[in-house]
Amino acid sequence: MVRFIRWQGMIAFIVISALVITFMYFFAETLVKKAIVSSAESAFGAEVNVAEVKLSYSPLQISILDMQVTDKETPSENLFSFGRASAGVDVWQYLFGKIIIDELEVSQLAFSSIRSQIGKVYIDEKLTEATKESLAEQAKALLPEVDMQLPNVKSLLDDSNLLTIKAATQLQQSYKIEQEKLLALKAQLPNKAKLKAYQDKVKALGKMKVKSLADIEKIKTEFSHIKAEFKADQALVKNAKLQILASQKLLAKQISEVKNAPAKDWQQIEKTYQLDSIDSEDFAHILFGEKAREYVQKAQWLYDTVAPLLKNSQGDNVTTEGKPQANGRFIYFIEETPLPSVLVKKALFSIQLEQGEVAITASELTHQHWIRGKDSLLKISSIDNGELKLTSHFNISQSGDFNGQGKWLVNNRAISNTMLTQSKALTLSLKSAQLDGQGSFQLLNEDIATTNQFSLSQASYQGNAQSTITKLLLDTIESLEHLTIELGVNGKVSKPNFTITSSLNDALTGAFKQQVAGKLADFKQTVNKGLNEKLANALKLGDSQMTELVDLEAFLNDTDKALIDLKNSDVVKQQQKKLEDKAKDKVKDKLKKKFGDLFG
Amino acid sequence: MLTLLAKLLHALNSDSSIRQIALAIALGFIVGLSPIFTLHNIVIIFFVFIIRVHLGSFILAVGLFSGISYLLSPVIVQVGESLLTQPALTNLFTYLYQISLFKLAHWHHTYILGAFVLGVALSAPVYFISKLLIEKYRVHIMTFFEKFRIVQALKASKFYRLYTSIAGDSSLSKGGL
Structure with a gap:
């Protein structure tokens, strides 16, 4: 038996293993950084920069410092960037093929920040540009460019x-x-x-x-x-x-x-x-619809990005559906204390926005909620500028159905320099205002239903109007001390229907009645008289x-x-x-x- | 690489045990099919180091079969998929899944289980085929080629000098089963 064994081999094995471990220890951070940059660039289709990756081993914690992801549509800006992200990973579960993060913390998260140099774009995506443009243009096209110059009665009757x-x-x-x-x-x-x-x-x-x-x-x-x-x-x-x-x-x-x-x-x-x-035109829709669409399009982009990831893996036992891939996949079986394949038990994001810092806390983030029977919870809050609160919980069932709901509240939030509409007939921006509002939303697979109420007070507008109608619109909106807007978004996420009602419409109807209706009535009378003579x-x-x-x-x-x-x-x-x-x-x-x- | 090739040629041409070389190729086949850093591969590599098998042949076999595994990956995944999703085996795998070692070895991954099962199942035929081929090589091909002048010319080349320098006993490649 002894003749079959070479003890020197044992030493060689130990030496080689030690070398590998040493190599991994010293180069792990560089390797992980390269892997993060490479996979993020592949996912976002544009240049990704990471300043540094730090690993600590007891407990295993990975920290990513100063990560910037180029926005492929505007490469001079970042899609998002953050100062630091650190995650504590359960090593034992990682070795079993599961990513269980006890705590994820992302600080100084910012969207659309300016890059120091223009980022490279690897994938051209043409799809959203056309729709975005057409939606905005459609909203602007609703603005009546016709002036209140009434037609000549004689030529009209002739x-x-x-x-x-x-x-x-x-x-x-x-x-x-x-x-x-x-x-x-x-x-x-x-x-x-x-x-x-x-x-x-x-x-x-x-x-x-x-x-x-x-x-x-x-x-x-x-x-x-x-x-x-x-x-x-x-x-x-x-x-x-x-x-x-x-x-x-x-x-x-x-x-x-x-x-x-x-x-x-x-x-x-x-x-x-x-x-x-x-006197019946839906001016609120024209003025605020464009802004609402922008926000919905952002939410839609987020949904389109996240939805395929959520649908990717839905099984944690042998009944898992899905075609075998060349890379293979993990098949999870029933266990006493089951865990999803990916789980972030607790997450904390701190986002830097123009309006102030926003804190997001989340728990139980996963795509396999049925395993632990807990919903993902999301709380967004900000106290820098008034009060902003959003609470939401969502889950994905084993059959792949997404069900999410939540509500939000805004109190006494100051808004400044927000462009509402920009067209040939009317340019209107909100210089400053106090915003209050509340709303709720529900998302069931691709069907969205939301109701939102906004209230603007102490508003100051700035604008330029070309026609009598838009001038009147501008005067009316400037004269309003208090403005309420009710926004409803319903239907498919990919093709939502907007309903916008506002006290602006009532105010405009009154203003039109005062300023236009008299002139219009005279005109109507003259035209009808002419028509009756002909009759x-x-x-x-x-x-x-x-x-x-x-x-x-x-x-x-x-x-x-x-x-x-x-x-x-x-x-x-x-x-x-x-x-x-x-x-x-x-x-x-x-x-x-x-x-x-x-x-x- | 050149050194490894020289070692292999030396092993084939020397009186190194045929079984030593064939076993190295068979183990290299199992290791080559799976991703290198898997638990079962580390165990096999450990055994390759401590039992007397021909290391050069093992390393070359791992390289060769890693390349082949890339081409075979759909088949490997299919084998793992069909085993892990086989209703008749559900209870067995559910039982094994409760054992940490099973999960640590990633045998609940379709590629890794498929590669391991295929590797183990085909290692015996690979061993015997390798053994047969080496025997044939030594008896017929080696003597046949040595007759040629070009071989004699090659023997005078730099490569042959390297080959002969390695031909001296290597502590790791010496011995046999």
């Missing part, structure tokens, strides 16, 4: 596109067409002379001397000829009546259109010259045309009646009766003569 004019012209044209149709029919109708001739003919038949049945037959034949003419004329009268009905219906419809046209014209004028939106003319024309139709209808009725009377004439019967009477008289005379001779 506009051939007015519905009143169009409808009147249409009515005239229709009447002309209908009139031509009726005239053509009227020319074919029997006139009074013709009717008189018919009556004369019938009378003549009635006065004819009837001596025999042959005479009666002759009258019958002539009367049936005349009746045929009556029938043809009656058919013409019937057609003319139908045409009149159709014409009346068409003209009545067009007259009704003419009557409604001025109201529609006014609506169109209001819309074209934005007169309808003057009256059109209706006058329409009425005379309708009267003509009514007259024509009366004439047709008379003609029709006369023709019916003539058609129903009993001239043949009368002549037959006359013949019968004559025959009876003859018989009577003969009988008288015979009986006179007999009894005479």
Whole structure:
């Protein structure tokens, strides 16, 4: 057995192990620094600078000093930087493949600080630029650039596109067409002379001397000829009546259109010259929406960055989902005191902002909350400038559902030099104000629901307005001592809906009513008067045309009646009766003569 | 590297034990498949130092199989994944997981378990194949090549001088099983 063992090898092993440990001890900080810089540059796509990394071994604690991460969109600034970050790592758990940090402390954390030299950018990301620009531009585009220079009434009324004019012209044209149709029919109708001739003919038949049945037959034949003419004329009268009905219906419809046209014209004028939106425009949305969108976009960026990391690993037992990777992964099994694969038990961040220092404390930061059954807690507070408080708790379920909620409060916070909007029509910034506010939020996977109330007092604004509307807006906002804004953000995080209501809208409505409404009312009155005149003319024309139709209808009725009377004439019967009477008289005379001779 | 290669050639050509060299290659195969600083590798390296195996062959085998493991990594991960997620083995692994040594060895990592299992399972065939190849080399190839003039010319070169200088007994490569 001994011959198989070389004891010198033991010494060599110890020497080599000692060398490795010594190397690790002396170069660990450099190696860790390189690893941090390399992985951060890969994650953020831009230059990362770390001044120093310090390691202490009992207990294991890593400290990163002066770390700066270049903002790839503006390389002259840092995305974030901090003076010192130190984390106490549980070595035993680290050797088991878990990162358990008992306490993480980050101090002098700052966002968008200026870099001493422009950082290198490794990845070009084009995606957010276009959307950001379009959202801001969309908000600005809502500002009415139209001035309160009202349009000229005369040119407005002469506009051939007015519905009143169009409808009147249409009515005239229709009447002309209908009139031509009726005239053509009227020319074919029997006139009074013709009717008189018919009556004369019938009378003549009635006065004819009837001596025999042959005479009666002759009258019958002539009367049936005349009746045929009556029938043809009656058919013409019937057609003319139908045409009149159709014409009346068409003209009545067009007259009704003419009557409604001025109201529609006014609506169109209001819309074209934005007169309808003057007192109902959502100015709060225009002014504060852009700022709100900026904050939501920042939150969205944070969500987009963090969400994939949270979704990455969701299992702590064999049921873990996920495709095997070439690098492999840890599979965790059930244990008596389970721990997530990454856990920061306690964290403290101190952020340096323009408005003062903000402290963030967090506990139980992990992406596997179900293992210990505890939510992550986050508290943000600042007392440098008024009072700022935010408390939030969130968790991720084993199935990957994110559920977070929280509330915030701001008290007596001073705000200065905040640009609200900058466009061609209006530039407005908040020079100084006292801000109070409170709100709550809830995030369930990708669905966000927040309600926020802000109250600005002692506000002082600075701005420049170009049009009457924006000047009025500026004057109104400057005159407000107290302004409240309610902001709601709902829907998908990637495409949120904003609802903004403010006391500014009410104030503006009042101001508009005072300063604009009078001028607008005069204008409305003049325009409506002009439109009504056009309507009256059109209706006058329409009425005379309708009267003509009514007259024509009366004439047709008379003609029709006369023709019916003539058609129903009993001239043949009368002549037959006359013949019968004559025959009876003859018989009577003969009988008288015979009986006179007999009894005479 | 050149020295290591010379050592290997010397080992192949000398009367060093064939089993010594083959065992070194088999152990180098296990170590080469896994990341170097894993618990089982440190244990194997310790044994390589204290038992009489050919160190030069071991170091070269580790280098060679580390390169091959890079190409084999999808297969290695697949083996580890299928073992660790096998429902029939859940109880076994849950039991082992309670042992700190198991977690310390990172055998609950798909790559490391896959590499270790593949390494151990294939080390026996690698040992026997290596043994066979070395035997064949010594009997046929070495004598065949020595006949060539070019070999004789090479023997007069600087490399050969280096080779012969190493050919003197090395305390670590001496001996056999």
